[in-house]
Amino acid sequence: MQLNNNTKAGRGSAVAEVDRGVVLSQPVGFASVSPLLILLGIFFFGPIVALTLAILDGGLKEAGRLFTQVLTDEVFQTVALRTIRISLIVTVISVVVGYAMAYAMWRSSSSMRSIALALIMFPLFTSIVVRTYAWTALFSRNGMINTALLEAGLIDKPLTMLYTEPVVLVGMVQAMLPFAILPIYTILLGLDLDLLRASAICGARGRQTFLKVVLPLTKQGAGVASVLVFVISLGFFITPAILGGPRSAMIANMISTEVTTFYDLKGGAVMSVLLLVVTLCLLFIASMIGSVAAHYRKS
Numbered sequence: 527m528q529l530n531n532n533t534k535a536g537r538g539s540a541v542a543e544v545d546r547g548v549v550l551s552q553p554v555g556f557a558s559v560s561p562l563l564i565l566l567g568i569f570f571f572g573p574i575v576a577l578t579l580a581i582l583d584g585g586l587k588e589a590g591r592l593f594t595q596v597l598t599d600e601v602f603q604t605v606a607l608r609t610i611r612i613s614l615i616v617t618v619i620s621v622v623v624g625y626a627m628a629y630a631m632w633r634s635s636s637s638m639r640s641i642a643l644a645l646i647m648f649p650l651f652t653s654i655v656v657r658t659y660a661w662t663a664l665f666s667r668n669g670m671i672n673t674a675l676l677e678a679g680l681i682d683k684p685l686t687m688l689y690t691e692p693v694v695l696v697g698m699v700q701a702m703l704p705f706a707i708l709p710i711y712t713i714l715l716g717l718d719l720d721l722l723r724a725s726a727i728c729g730a731r732g733r734q735t736f737l738k739v740v741l742p743l744t745k746q747g748a749g750v751a752s753v754l755v756f757v758i759s760l761g762f763f764i765t766p767a768i769l770g771g772p773r774s775a776m777i778a779n780m781i782s783t784e785v786t787t788f789y790d791l792k793g794g795a796v797m798s799v800l801l802l803v804v805t806l807c808l809l810f811i812a813s814m815i816g817s818v819a820a821h822y823r824k825s
Contacts, residue, residue, distance in 0.1 A: 665688045667684040
């Protein structure tokens, strides 16, 4: 009897160790994640170290001068503000449209859900360069939209739509929609349908149920989608370069021009570090807000 109790106690302590993540300290656990850690070290931390060494090549005083020069540059300030503005607009549009699409999928039948998911995931298997060039076929002066408007007699001459900021927004929103839909849809799938039935029994209509039950319970998914879309949008390069041109250039485009056209490696490195710092700060702030919100929900 005592042996059985000792055995159960041993099993309980082993399970507790696994629950605390101690299994990662075992050789098998570490070996399973070591390839990922190696790849992360080579392709993520490696470039960051290279950028830092390039900036510190002339010493701390020279590095401070470079950061001051970049931060006080009017062109950089204009591009940075444009990047933040475009990213915010893309985030708002993507989350609003993505929430509506995720909600419609959630309320539809299982077969329609499968079809909708396939349509949402399909663009992710296509290169973003191909998708971006497809928009040029629509918005160029000789594109499908101008051709249709001319043949319908609605316009006398082709409209200039390409190389404008609205077209950049269209291309970015199309690319970001899957990243907005999937987190929200995942949260919706986890909702207890009994809550909706209880709301209906209490006399709440569809709109009231959505505003007072569904929306509060899914705001976490909307928050995750917002952070994800905004952070990815900050580093967009292909879409602004092809659809927007110089007038709609974002920070990533400016970094590329600084390095490939002006051969200013240190200036490009400083801009890259600033973009990385802003992204990490935003992720930290979002994490803190999520932790505070979770704490208040528990209390």
